[in-house]
Amino acid sequence: MAKRQTIRFGDYIQAMVVNTQQVPYEELMPEPLFDRYGNEHPQPVPKMKLGSGDVVKVLQPYLSTRFIDQARAVVPLAIYLALFQYIVLQTPVMDASIVAGGLFAVMVGLMMFMEGLKLGLMPFGEVIGNTLPRKLPLPGVLFIAFLLGIGVTFAEPAIGALQVAGSIVDPEKAPYLYTLLNDRGGATVLVVGLGVGLAAVLGTVRFLKGWSLKPLIFLTVTPTMILSVIAWNHPELTKIVGLAWDAGAVTTGPVTVPLVLALGVGVASAAGKGADSSLSGFGIVTLASIFPILGVLCLSFYTAYTVPTDTIIAHATEIKLAAAMAANQPQWYEATPWAEVILGVRAIVPLVIFLMIVLFVVLREKMKNAFITYYGIIMAVVGMCIFNVGLTYGLAKLGDQSGGLIAGAFTSIDAIAASPLYSVSVGVATAGLFAWVLGLGATLAEPALNALGMTVQNLTNGAFKKSMLMGAVAFGVATGLMLGVLKLIFDFHIMYILIPGYTLGLILTLLSTEEFVNVGWDSAGVTTGPVTVPLVLAMGLGFGNALGSTEGFGILATASICPIVAVLSLGLYVQFRVRQEERRTAREFALEGEIT
Amino acid sequence: MKRSFTTLTDATLITAVVQIGYGEVITNALLEIGIQGSTIHAAMGVGIRERLGALGVAVDAEREVVSVMVSSDEVDRIFERIFLAAKLDVPGMGFMYATPLLQAATFVPPSILSKYAGQ
Numbered sequence: 001m002a003k004r005q006t007i008r009f010g011d012y013i014q015a016m017v018v019n020t021q022q023v024p025y026e027e028l029m030p031e032p033l034f035d036r037y038g039n040e041h042p043q044p045v046p047k048m049k050l051g052s053g054d055v056v057k058v059l060q061p062y063l064s065t066r067f068i069d070q071a072r073a074v075v076p077l078a079i080y081l082a083l084f085q086y087i088v089l090q091t092p093v094m095d096a097s098i099v100a101g102g103l104f105a106v107m108v109g110l111m112m113f114m115e116g117l118k119l120g121l122m123p124f125g126e127v128i129g130n131t132l133p134r135k136l137p138l139p140g141v142l143f144i145a146f147l148l149g150i151g152v153t154f155a156e157p158a159i160g161a162l163q164v165a166g167s168i169v170d171p172e173k174a175p176y177l178y179t180l181l182n183d184r185g186g187a188t189v190l191v192v193g194l195g196v197g198l199a200a201v202l203g204t205v206r207f208l209k210g211w212s213l214k215p216l217i218f219l220t221v222t223p224t225m226i227l228s229v230i231a232w233n234h235p236e237l238t239k240i241v242g243l244a245w246d247a248g249a250v251t252t253g254p255v256t257v258p259l260v261l262a263l264g265v266g267v268a269s270a271a272g273k274g275a276d277s278s279l280s281g282f283g284i285v286t287l288a289s290i291f292p293i294l295g296v297l298c299l300s301f302y303t304a305y306t307v308p309t310d311t312i313i314a315h316a317t318e319i320k321l322a323a324a325m326a327a328n329q330p331q332w333y334e335a336t337p338w339a340e341v342i343l344g345v346r347a348i349v350p351l352v353i354f355l356m357i358v359l360f361v362v363l364r365e366k367m368k369n370a371f372i373t374y375y376g377i378i379m380a381v382v383g384m385c386i387f388n389v390g391l392t393y394g395l396a397k398l399g400d401q402s403g404g405l406i407a408g409a410f411t412s413i414d415a416i417a418a419s420p421l422y423s424v425s426v427g428v429a430t431a432g433l434f435a436w437v438l439g440l441g442a443t444l445a446e447p448a449l450n451a452l453g454m455t456v457q458n459l460t461n462g463a464f465k466k467s468m469l470m471g472a473v474a475f476g477v478a479t480g481l482m483l484g485v486l487k488l489i490f491d492f493h494i495m496y497i498l499i500p501g502y503t504l505g506l507i508l509t510l511l512s513t514e515e516f517v518n519v520g521w522d523s524a525g526v527t528t529g530p531v532t533v534p535l536v537l538a539m540g541l542g543f544g545n546a547l548g549s550t551e552g553f554g555i556l557a558t559a560s561i562c563p564i565v566a567v568l569s570l571g572l573y574v575q576f577r578v579r580q581e582e583r584r585t586a587r588e589f590a591l592e593g594e595i596t
Numbered sequence: 597m598k599r600s601f602t603t604l605t606d607a608t609l610i611t612a613v614v615q616i617g618y619g620e621v622i623t624n625a626l627l628e629i630g631i632q633g634s635t636i637h638a639a640m641g642v643g644i645r646e647r648l649g650a651l652g653v654a655v656d657a658e659r660e661v662v663s664v665m666v667s668s669d670e671v672d673r674i675f676e677r678i679f680l681a682a683k684l685d686v687p688g689m690g691f692m693y694a695t696p697l698l699q700a701a702t703f704v705p706p707s708i709l710s711k712y713a714g715q
Contacts, residue, residue, distance in 0.1 A: 062654035
C-alpha cells in the first residue's frame with residue numbers, strides 16, 4: 001500500500017467512522033460549593049447513574065475475563081479426559097451431567113475465590129507486610145509469619161482434596177495412611193501448616209540476611225530424605241511416604257504463595273533489602289514444599305509409636321458401622337451442600353479473623369476501602385464453598401473415574417467388560433502416554449507458570465526464554481506424572497524415584513548458579529494448582545484402587561521433582577551456551593584488534 | 597564525526613489511562629497500523645469506585661497509562677482508534693487526552709534527513 005503524503009478532506013471525513021460531538025469538560029466537573037466566607041465547601045463524590053445497558057457493559061468484561069481464566073485451565077483437561085475415555089477406553093463418562101455440573105462449579109468457585117483473594121485477603125497481606133516490621137520487633141514479626149503460614153494452609157483450596165482422597169483409602173491395607181487422612185486429618189493439615197509456617201519464618205530471615213538458597217536446600221532435603229528412608233524400611237510406615245511427599249506439592253497453591261510472599265517481601269523492604277534483587281520473591285515456595293514433608297513424616301512416626309494398628313482398624317470398622325447405620329438418615333451437616341459449605345467457611349474464616357486481629361489489635365490500622373475488602377472476603381468464602389462442591393462432584397469424580405478405567409487398558413477390571421482392551425505392553429504404554437499428555441497440558445495451562453516464565457526471561461536478559469522454561473517445566477511434570485503412573489502399575493516403591501531424582505537435583509544444585517537454583521526449585525511449586533492437584537490425586541487413587549495396590553499417593557511427588565531436574569539441567573545448558581557465545585565474541589574482538 | 601541534532605515538529609502526545617490489561621490492547625491496536633514506540637506505565641486510580649458505588653468492585657483500581665507520540669496531522673484518526681480499542685465508551689474504563697508537543701527528538705533515518713537538508 002502506498003503511503004499517502006497528504007490526505008484529501010473527503011478521505012478524512014470518511015475515516016472518521018464514529019460520530020463526534022464536542023462537550024465542554026465543565027459538564028463532568030462537580031458544581032463548586034462555597035460558604036459565605038468564600039472558602040470551598042466539601043462535598044461528596046457524585047454517584048454515577050447507570051442505565052441497565054451500562055451495567056451489563058461494565059460487568060461483562062469483568063465476569064468474562066475472570067471466568068475464561070478458569071475455563072482455560074479446566075475445560076481442555078476435562079475434554080481430554082472425556083475423549084480419552086471415550087475413544088481409547090471405549091467407555092462413556094459415567095454421570096456425565098453431574099461431572100459437568102461439578103466442573104462448572106469448580107470454574108465458578110475458583111473465579112469467585114481468586115477474585116475474593118485479590119480484593120479481600122491480599123490487601124490485608126500487603127498492609128500487614130508493609131506496617132508490621134515497623135511496629136513490631138523482628139521476633140514478633142516472625143511469630144506472626146509463622147501463624148500466617150498455618151492459617152493459609154487451611155485456606156488452600158487443594159488441601160480439601162487430601163481429605164476427599166482420604167475417604168478412598170482402605171484402612172485394612174494401610175492403617176496409618178487411613179488414620180492420618182481421616183480421624184487425624186486435622187492433625188495432618190496442622191502439621192503441614194506448621195511446616196509452611198516454619199518455611200515462612202525461614203524464608204523471611206533469608207530475605208533479611210540475603211542467605212543463599214543452596215545450603216538451605218541441602219539442610220532441608222537431606223534430613224527429609226533420611227527420614228523417608230527410615231520410614232521406607234518400616235513395614236507399616238512405608239505406605240506413608242507417598243502421602244508425605246505429596247503433601248509438599250499440595251501446600252504451594254494460590255493462597256499460600258502470594259500471602260506469605262507479601263509478608264516476606266514487606267519485611268525485607270522495610271529493612272531496606274530485597275528490593276535490589278528481583279530474586280527476593282523466590283525460595284519460600286521451595287521451603288514451603290519441603291518442610292510439610294518433614295512434618296508429615298514426623299507425625300507418622302509419632303502415630304506409629306503411640307497408636308497400634310489394631311486400634312485404628314477397630315476404630316475404622318466402628319466408624320464404618322456407624323456410617324452404615326446412619327446412611328439412611330445422614331445428619332444435615334453431612335449432606336451435600338452443607339458439608340462443603342462448612343468446609344469452606346472453616347477454611348477461610350479463621351484466616352480472616354487472624355488477619356483482622358493482627359491488623360486491628362496488633363497494628364491498630366484501619367482498612368482502606370472497607371466495602372471492597374468485605375466484598376472480597378465474602379466472595380472468597382462463597383467461592384471456596386462452591387469450589388468444594390465442584391471438587392467432590394467434578395474433579396474428584398472425574399479423576400477417580402479415569403484413573404479407575406485407565407487400568408482397563410492392560411488388565412481386567414469390572415467396569416469395562418471387554419478389558420483388558422489391549423495387550424499388556426500396548427496398554428501400559430497407553431496409560432503412560434495418557435499421563436504424559438495430561439501433565440503437559442495441565443502444566444502449560446497453569447497461569448502461574450506464565451508469570452514465572454516472564455520473570456525468568458527478564459532475570460536472564462532473554463538467554464532463558466519464557467517458552468523454554470515453560471517447555472522444561474511441562475516436560476518435567478509430564479515425565480513425573482508418567483513415572484508416577486508406572487510406579488502404580490509395576491507397584492514399586494516411590495523412593496526408587498525420589499532418591500535418584502533428588503540426588504540428581506542436589507548435584508545439579510551444586511553446579512548451578514543461585515538464580516537458576518531459585519527458579520528451578522520454585523518451578524515445582526507453581527505447577528501444582530487447585531485444578532491439577534485434586535484431579536491428579538483422585539486419578540492416582542482411583543488407578544491404585546483399580547490395580548489393587550495399597551496406596552495411590554506419590555504421583556504429585558514425582559511430578560514435583562522432575563521439573564526441578566529439567567529446569568536445572570536446561571539452566572546449565574543455557575549457561576554453557578552463553579559462556580560459549582561470550583568466548584566467541586571475545587575472540588572476534590581480539591581478531592578485529594589484530595586487523596586494524 | 598561531527599554529531600548533529602534534529603528536532604521534530606508537529607508532534608502530539610496521546611495519553612490514555614485505562615484499566616490494567618487494556619494497555620496491551622491499545623499497544624496491539626497501534627502496532628497493527630504500524631505505530632510503534634508506545635510506553636505503558638503502571639498506576640493506581642482513585643475515585644471511580646466511589647462514583648460507581650456497589651458496581652465499583654467490577655472496576656480495577658490498578659491502571660495502566662499508555663502514552664504514544666504521533667504526528668499532529670494524524671491525531672484524530674489514532675485518538676479514535678485508541679478510544680474504540682480500549683472501549684472507553686463504557687463507564688469506569690478510563691479516559692484519554694492529547695497534548696501538543698513543543699518539540700520532540702529521536703533517531704531520524706538519514707533518508708529523511710537528506711530530504712530536509714537544504715531547508
